[in-house]
Amino acid sequence: MKRARYIVMAAVALWAVLGLAAGAAEPVVLNVYMGWDSSHQVNQVINAYIAEYEALHPHVKINNLGRQESADVLLTHIIGGVAPDIVKGGMTMLLTLHMAEALTPVPEHIAQRIKAEFFPVAADAVTIDGRLIAVPMEGNSTALMVNQRILSEKGIGRIPDTWNEFAQLARRLTVYDSQGKIVTPALVEAGQEWSLCYFVLGMFKAEGAGLLDDQGNLTLNTPEARAAVQNLTTALTGNPYMQLGWGPQGRFKNGEIPFGLAFPWWLNGVNDISDFRTTLIPAGSQGYGSAFYNHGYAVTKDSKHQEEAWRFLEWLAFNKRGNEGTPLGHMAAKVGVLPITRWDASSVHFASILSAYGGFMDSLNHGVHPSTILSWGLNNWTVIARLVTDVANRGIAPDTAFENVTTILKTRLEEIRALRNK
Structure with missing residues (x-):
């Protein structure tokens, strides 16, 4: 009887082990x-x-x-x-x-x-x-993509360290027609809200500006933020040296334009990769700035x-x-x-x-990212690109562009706070 009991217990244990094994698999x-x-x-x-x-x-x-x-x-x-x-x-x-x-x-x-x-x-x-x-x-990450062949042909040995000096060089490299309109710009960016916003964010860092403070309040309308945006709007208006859009970006990748505000994926499909290199975007008044x-x-x-x-x-x-x-x-x-x-x-x-x-790898040491902005629920933060495009493409005054974007972002923050307080 005792032996039979042991046999039954052993059988039960075996089935348990097999069951566990079957469950694991x-x-x-x-x-x-x-x-x-x-x-x-x-x-x-x-x-x-x-x-x-x-x-x-x-x-x-x-x-x-x-x-x-x-x-x-x-x-x-x-x-x-x-x-x-x-x-x-x-x-x-x-x-x-x-x-x-x-x-x-x-x-x-x-x-x-x-x-x-x-x-x-x-x-x-x-x-x-x-x-x-x-x-x-x-x-x-964001960086300045450079066509080294064009610079060598123009006898340019180095890229200026600061944005103001870079702007002077870029205007010299831009080709204008008899009416002063751009034929070939010195600098391009794709011009999409989802891409340009990162260059605005990086420029904020370079000028010591920010979008939100530690309490989640907007800090957009400051002299530092205006200086950051002005770096880009003056590149596109008045005596411009920059163009936005996929067309100009395509010309850059074909080797016709010396500089691009770029992401790593711009290197896909360039005409001759040996012509290109990348470096940090020239510094603002507070140092280098990039976005990741x-x-x-x-x-x-x-x-x-x-x-x-x-x-x-x-x-x-x-x-x-x-x-x-x-x-x-x-x-x-x-x-x-x-x-x-x-x-x-x-x-x-x-x-x-x-x-x-x-340049992209170096920019990781100077990069800001939007996760802190997103943590406050500001998932429409990309509208900061309109601070540039509304001025450059629509002729809106800079003050009005800041007012419009501030209203959009403030409304969103109020909506999020109302939801979180429910």
Whole structure:
């Protein structure tokens, strides 16, 4: 009888062990917005890493859902009970999801690794209210992109250190017609609100200005902010040397224009990359200023597989592969954006382009990012670009442009405060 009891107990224990093992290997399907449309070349790299991860973790299946950068669409999916496990987006989108309590914070052990191993500005840029809400990805900073061939042909050996001196050089390099209109500018920028706003933000830093104080109050209408904006508006009006738009940007990439206010992805598709280099944007009265932004991968609060989702992101971010760096670094190189960890900066995937990234990498030491602005709920902060475009393109007086933008931002802050006080 006693022996029979032991046999039964052993059988029960065996079934328990088998049950635990079966539970550990229970199939998991992760639905992930990796961030790019199916036609983008980076998907070859992404899908290879997904296949590798699935081979290492046979119980995991990862569906690459492509790209979705609309917070409203994602919230609709979440409310409808079909939340993706992982989303990728810019900080404005991620902030919207964070404010809707749709994201789960980065686990502390991963957050500590990000703070220790990523460039500080990259970690800071995904931090809201003291917590990391995403794994940083796709880092971009602002810098001055230079066509060295044109400068050599003009006998120019160095670029001035300050913006005022740079403006004098740029006017000499600009080609005007008999009516004083620009034929070929010396400086270009893409002119989109979502891009120009970062150069305004960087210029704020260079002149000692800011958008908000520590209490979240607007500090826009100050002499320092006006000086920052004036650096750009005077480049576009009066005796201009700068043009905005994709057309001028295309001419720059074709090698016709000496300077561009650029992001790293401008180097994609340039006519001859050996002609180009990058450097810091010339300094304002308070020193150098640049702006940084990155996207991030976040896990949704309604994900049924949060631990597995974070495990996958941790593998992408920290799986160092000798001189190849990490999977995230390889993806960044394929897209044409900055490495945001030191080991990825030395990987073979950046070897052919890193010298051209010099100014962008240097700008990380002088960069500001909009996460502090976003933490106050000011997700329409990009309207600061209108301080420039309304003056340059619409002929609005600078004072009126400041009044209009201040009203837009103040209204948004009041809306957010009302929501938070409910």
